[in-house]
Amino acid sequence: MHVRSAIALLGLCALCLLSRSAAADGRAGVVGSVAPHVQAAMPDGSTHELKAGEDVVSNENIVSDASGSAEILFVDGSSLRIGPDTETTIDGFAFAQETGDGKLETRTTKGLIRFVGGKLSKKGNVTMRTPVAVLSVRGGIALASVAADGGATEATFLYGDALTVTSRTGATLIITEPGYFTDVSTLGALTPAQRAEVGALVAKIAALRGTGAATAAGGTADDTLAALFASSLTAEEIRAALAAIGTDSAIRTALATASRLSSEPLIERSRVCVVTTQGGTPVCH
Amino acid sequence: MRWLLALAVVVMTMSPPPECAFADEPRQAVQVSEDQLFQQLLANPTDVELNLRYAVAAQRQGNVEGAISALERILAAHPDLANVRLKLGQLYAQLGSYTMALAYLEPLAASDSVPAAVKADAAAALREVNAQTARSRFSGTLFAGSQWQNNPGAAPGAPFFLVAGVPQQVRQSFAKRPDNDLFAQASGQYVYDLQTPDHDTIEADGLAYVSSFRRLHQLDTVLGNVSVGPQLGLERIGLLGGSLRPYLLLSDLRLGGAAYEYAGGAGFHYAQKLGAGLPSIGLGYEAQQASYISSNNFPTAAELDGRLDRYQLTFAQSFGSHISAELGTVVNRQNTRLAGYSNTDYALVGNLALSYDTAPFSFGYPLVTALGFSRHYIPYDGADPTVAPGITRTDRRWQFSVGEIVPVTGRISVVALLARDIETSNIRNFAYTNTSFMVGPQVSF
Numbered sequence: 001m002h003v004r005s006a007i008a009l010l011g012l013c014a015l016c017l018l019s020r021s022a023a024a025d026g027r028a029g030v031v032g033s034v035a036p037h038v039q040a041a042m043p044d045g046s047t048h049e050l051k052a053g054e055d056v057v058s059n060e061n062i063v064s065d066a067s068g069s070a071e072i073l074f075v076d077g078s079s080l081r082i083g084p085d086t087e088t089t090i091d092g093f094a095f096a097q098e099t100g101d102g103k104l105e106t107r108t109t110k111g112l113i114r115f116v117g118g119k120l121s122k123k124g125n126v127t128m129r130t131p132v133a134v135l136s137v138r139g140g141i142a143l144a145s146v147a148a149d150g151g152a153t154e155a156t157f158l159y160g161d162a163l164t165v166t167s168r169t170g171a172t173l174i175i176t177e178p179g180y181f182t183d184v185s186t187l188g189a190l191t192p193a194q195r196a197e198v199g200a201l202v203a204k205i206a207a208l209r210g211t212g213a214a215t216a217a218g219g220t221a222d223d224t225l226a227a228l229f230a231s232s233l234t235a236e237e238i239r240a241a242l243a244a245i246g247t248d249s250a251i252r253t254a255l256a257t258a259s260r261l262s263s264e265p266l267i268e269r270s271r272v273c274v275v276t277t278q279g280g281t282p283v284c285h
Numbered sequence: 286m287r288w289l290l291a292l293a294v295v296v297m298t299m300s301p302p303p304e305c306a307f308a309d310e311p312r313q314a315v316q317v318s319e320d321q322l323f324q325q326l327l328a329n330p331t332d333v334e335l336n337l338r339y340a341v342a343a344q345r346q347g348n349v350e351g352a353i354s355a356l357e358r359i360l361a362a363h364p365d366l367a368n369v370r371l372k373l374g375q376l377y378a379q380l381g382s383y384t385m386a387l388a389y390l391e392p393l394a395a396s397d398s399v400p401a402a403v404k405a406d407a408a409a410a411l412r413e414v415n416a417q418t419a420r421s422r423f424s425g426t427l428f429a430g431s432q433w434q435n436n437p438g439a440a441p442g443a444p445f446f447l448v449a450g451v452p453q454q455v456r457q458s459f460a461k462r463p464d465n466d467l468f469a470q471a472s473g474q475y476v477y478d479l480q481t482p483d484h485d486t487i488e489a490d491g492l493a494y495v496s497s498f499r500r501l502h503q504l505d506t507v508l509g510n511v512s513v514g515p516q517l518g519l520e521r522i523g524l525l526g527g528s529l530r531p532y533l534l535l536s537d538l539r540l541g542g543a544a545y546e547y548a549g550g551a552g553f554h555y556a557q558k559l560g561a562g563l564p565s566i567g568l569g570y571e572a573q574q575a576s577y578i579s580s581n582n583f584p585t586a587a588e589l590d591g592r593l594d595r596y597q598l599t600f601a602q603s604f605g606s607h608i609s610a611e612l613g614t615v616v617n618r619q620n621t622r623l624a625g626y627s628n629t630d631y632a633l634v635g636n637l638a639l640s641y642d643t644a645p646f647s648f649g650y651p652l653v654t655a656l657g658f659s660r661h662y663i664p665y666d667g668a669d670p671t672v673a674p675g676i677t678r679t680d681r682r683w684q685f686s687v688g689e690i691v692p693v694t695g696r697i698s699v700v701a702l703l704a705r706d707i708e709t710s711n712i713r714n715f716a717y718t719n720t721s722f723m724v725g726p727q728v729s730f
Contacts, residue, residue: 030330031330032331032358033361052330071357077350077351077354122560139560161525162525176482176526177482178381178383178385179383179384180482198388205389209361
């Protein structure tokens with residue numbers, strides 16, 4: 001009996017170790033995509049050209065040139081897109097699959113980055129540092145551009161609960177309205193939140209993709225989708241899949257209607273039912 | 286009891302939601318969960334098909350950021366894919382990130398090199414976003430149809446009434462009898478966006494409801510109410526995800542072709558998002574001064590004059606993007622001229638709404654089933670000597686409902702609702718049951 005218990009315990013421990021391997025093996029994530037000319041400097045001092053699919057670890061430094069761009073897909077589901085002329089270090093990463101606890105810290109000394117939140121940001125445990133500010137993302141998407149000269153930072157909140165910007169002087173601004181940004185000067189001065197211009201965002205979206213985005217105004221016909229994907233899906237299946245992604249607003253409208261129907265009867269019948277007498281005759285009103 | 290059994294059968298036979306929405310896709314492919322797909326993505330992040338599958342699965346689980354991230358990876362490999370850029374614009378719009386949505390949609394709508402269908406869809410999405418971001422905007426619904434009830438007058442089930450404590454046989458004209466009515470409801474919301482970083486707005490909400498019965502014309506209803514007030518973001522005082530809406534309200538009700546009640550008052554509603562994965566809390570209070578007008582059909586209505594106070598606490602939670610639930614408690618205090626009419630209604634209210642993608646009668650949009658219940662405990666302040674001298678009334682009520690919403694287009698749905706009220710009382714005059722069924726089209730704009 002004791003032997004069986006010990007074996008079971010050992011088995012459980014092995015499972016625990018396996019499930020923690022994502023954090024324990026030092027892997028923070030993988031390179032989701034990369035355009036040419038992005039260098040990685042590893043914690044041991046070695047450098048190499050970044051390749052799609054390779055592991056990314058804590059303290060890895062990633063540097064893109066004027067035509068390079070890359071995306072890091074973290075094991076918690078977060079992603080960090082790195083634009084051209086950008087230098088970013090994964091300062092720290094820890095993630096416990098079972099609890100969703102951990103942290104994600106990056107440090108960007110220049111360039112353009114966009115963070116899309118995963119499980120860690122839902123708990124507000126994502127921090128992006130620049131030379132003049134600390135950006136904390138809670139449950140969402142944020143964009144930051146950092147000037148190469150002095151590190152002046154523009155931080156734009158795109159979606160989520162909040163983007164908290166704390167400047168080097170300790171001044172703090174919390175942005176909760178998507179599409180608003182703040183500028184942090186080299187001296188640490190924060191501007192009030194301002195609405196971003198669409199044109200500025202278009203330029204940043206294009207820039208984040210590196211030179212590959214030069215054809216951003218172009219388009220590909222539906223019937224070539226399947227060939228491009230080189231997949232087992234037909235063009236019709238791809239169209240159906242894309243259509244399925246967009247039905248959520250209809251669902252939310254219907255759910256709201258359903259909730260209203262259930263919770264608020266159109267007319268409260270009971271309010272007109274008070275029985276009394278009218279000339280000796282009972283009346284329900 | 287039989288009705289409850291029937292409801293249970295309806296719920297149990299509902300189609301379970303499928304895992305994925307790919308048309309004609311092999312079943313084994315749609316069974317793969319978001320987590321499994323993500324682990325595959327970590328091993329092969331550049332696989333375009335895998336990213337597409339993950340985008341679908343993530344979005345279905347309410348992980349819109351995950352879907353955006355996957356579609357962006359596809360664009361990194363194929364930046365010309367207009368369909369994917371259109372979808373990203375739509376997803377950002379869905380998240381309420383309208384400036385980002387415009388950044389994807391405007392170039393598509395202005396381009397001559399994208400497929401015509403994509404360009405048309407981008408233009409349509411652009412119009413939606415522009416409508417949502419306009420400083421001054423109006424939205425609403427129209428719902429009309431027919432309703433059948435087996436006891437719309439809430440007549441008691443017992444064959445005898447108490448009148449001044451003496452049992453009397455119920456006249457045929459006051460006995461339980463069914464009727465049906467035609468109804469129409471219009472609700473609208475006007476929002477003026479103050480365009481502040483705390484998303485402050487001024488809002489006006491209105492509701493109009495009209496019904497006409499086939500026989501029980503004393504229940505013909507004309508109801509209108511409107512509330513106006515600002516909606517203030519509370520981030521300015523450190524309450525992230527919090528908002529406060531103080532408001533003024535007016536309402537007017539006519540029954541049987543005669544004025545019945547008008548009321549005015551004020552209230553507030555505080556809403557607080559607690560964070561991802563946690564419920565949202567709603568806290569409300571409303572006070573109204575109501576005046577009732579006696580008429581031939583309701584000769585003692587004026588005795589109901591008085592103040593109405595309403596307290597509300599609700600918890601709402603979404604589970605993925607297809608299930609939402611709400612549980613709350615509502616206390617309604619009604620002060621009238623007579624203690625026998627004054628009461629406090631303590632209620633527990635719950636709602637569950639489920640959407641699912643495929644069903645035999647689907648028009649290409651997910652169907653939604655709504656289940657609701659409420660339990661009321663309603664003690665009165667004193668006895669009504671005209672009914673039962675010396676006995677203070679206490680009522681208890683169950684209300685159940687099951688509704689089905691069948692979207693025909695993005696804006697038009699067919700709505701059907703079956704509801705059952707079961708009221709018990711220590712005074713037989715007030716115990717009744719009523720079953721209602723309503724069906725009709727609903728248009729949102």
